[in-house]
Amino acid sequence: MSKPGYDEVFKKLVKSAYRGNMDDEVDKMRREGDRFTDEYIRYASGGGDPNRVVFKIKDCDGSCSLKNEDNCEASCLFNAIVRDMEGNVVIKHNNCSGCGKCVEVCKHYSLVDKKEFVPVIELLKNRKVPVFAIVAPAFIGQFGSGVTPGKMRAAFKRLGFYGMVEVALFADILTLKEALEFERHVTREKDFMLTSMCCPIWVSMVKRVYKDLVPHISPSVSPMVACGRGIKHLHPGAKVVFVGPCIAKKAEAKEEDIKDAVDAVLTFEEVKQIFEAVGIKPEEMEEDPSEHSSTAGRIYARTGGVSKAISDTLDRLRPDREIKIRAVQADGVKDCRKILNEVLEGKMEANFLEGMGCPGGCVGGPRVLIDPGEGQKFVDEYGKEALSLTPVDNKYVMELLKQLGIEDVHDFLDSEKAAMFIRSFQ
Known part of the structure; x- marks a missing residue:
């Protein structure tokens, strides 16, 4: 509003x-x-x-x-x-x-x-420290149908950012981790797992209200945190600004165990105001392309995207696995409560629970610029344009993992090698 x-x-x-x-x-x-x-x-x-x-x-x-x-x-x-x-x-x-x-x-x-951009401006102006904008998967289409990812990257560079990274690339990485976590934790028909991936409202609900379910949360950071930490690993001393549709991400970035990852959070609405204030028109920028995410990472922005991404990836990693992902999605706060209550009452038959605090997922966040239905269409189309369906087939993901110290996907289950991607909810 x-x-x-x-x-x-x-x-x-x-x-x-x-x-x-x-x-x-x-x-x-x-x-x-x-x-x-x-x-x-x-x-x-x-x-x-x-x-x-x-x-x-x-x-x-x-x-x-x-x-x-x-x-x-x-x-x-x-x-x-x-x-x-x-x-x-x-x-x-x-x-x-x-x-x-x-x-x-x-x-x-x-x-x-609180708006967190003004303290960042001096860093952007003096350019002594590289500052990266990392954009949530829901960004596609938010600034106009003609504003491509390449144009957005150019617009952020005009503001003084060193570069723009799509968080979808790190959603790819965490999709691999979540698939392996599911394989490790769901070994019987009665087992189940709650994803910790995207929504801080969902995670907060489990941690604060449904504490008995905490042991079932996958021990993974969000894609935002993974992206921030990854950039700082590759560019020591860099600063990271997350851009997304969500107020709750501002709070997530301040949580004690993960506050090292992101230095400021902007909403889409705030970015639009910033562009207007300084006279930047993204639709008129020249292309600055650099897209490496798969379909899996790109569809995180809408309800059901996380479930599909992880299910497709698990099928790719373990096609003969007997226990498949049976996913259920909570779409909005009321639905989150309903599903979590059903789990506590033993009424849930699903073994993978995805929760989104906003109806429609991140495309329905409080600071989006377009209708959630339209936002989902943009996300799905962008997902179809990806060169790979899952991170298993994404050569950029595999190259990036090696730079981050992960030589083999199974290293995700090694608490030392994969420390930047792990979070304890106990």
């Missing part, structure tokens, strides 16, 4: 930071702004508690209905939103996961998610 005032302040900060006169612009905004301008400036410039994502910038009148779709308190998955005696919102930060659901539904523009 676009936030009048807050988004406009962000664009002015970006434009003036590139021009080198941000202090003057801030003084001007404070003179001409309203009583919320200081709060806008603080969070639009990346201020506030560095470990938090969601902030309240003003009180509201508490007149929201009790429906989940437009009530921040009801929408919160973790009881982090309460109201004081006068009906005003209070954020219980100890409970807050940073998922951003409250920001997404707030109609009063009282809650915002």
Whole structure:
């Protein structure tokens, strides 16, 4: 949801930071702004508690209905939103996961998610440190049907980024790992595995609410984390900025055990605002092509994509395996709850559970720029254009793995060799 005032302040900060006169612009905004301008400036410039994502910038009148779709308190998955005696919102930060659901539904523009780009601009301008933009698989089509991955790469380079890497390439790598994890953990008909791959809302729900299922989560980092760590392994000293449709990724990037991977997170909506602020039109950029991901990695962006990618890959690795993947997908928060409850009640016959906190998957995230159905079509078409169906047949994946210290796919089960791709949920 676009936030009048807050988004406009962000664009002015970006434009003036590139021009080198941000202090003057801030003084001007404070003179001409309203009583919320200081709060806008603080969070639009990346201020506030560095470990938090969601902030309240003003009180509201508490007149929201009790429906989940437009009530921040009801929408919160973790009881982090309460109201004081006068009906005003209070954020219980100890409970807050940073998922951003409250920001997404707030109609009063009282809650915002911090924007993290302004502190990165100086790095982009002086170019002393290579800064990489890593883009979520859902990016395809978001900035216009004529904006190819090559044009997006050129646009990010115009901003000052050293390069752009598609996270789909590292989704390929983790697809291999997940296929092997399934083979290791599902050896009987009654066994099952929950994927930890994409959605931080799904993972947070399991960790915080459905704790009895934690032992069944695959011990893998997300593709975002794998990509950030991979880049920093290959380019020591580099900085990494993730670009995606999700507020929750801002919180994931700050989690203690994985905060080494990504230095800042931008949403598609914020990137559009940045391009507008500095006058970049991606559709007019020249091609800067470099695409190496398979179909498997590219379709992570939509519900069912992870399941299909891992199932196809397992079939390719182990075509004679008796126990095949029987997948079920949770599409949206309500569906996530339903499926997890069914697992606890012993009603689930599937052996592979994929959860997406947003209906449609990442293409339905809160900061997408196009209709989720249209986004899925773009993702599926881009998947079909890939030169390989699975990472097993992707020569670029195999070459990259060797550079990252993985000589054989079975090294993924070696906790030392595959340390950058492993995460403990116990």
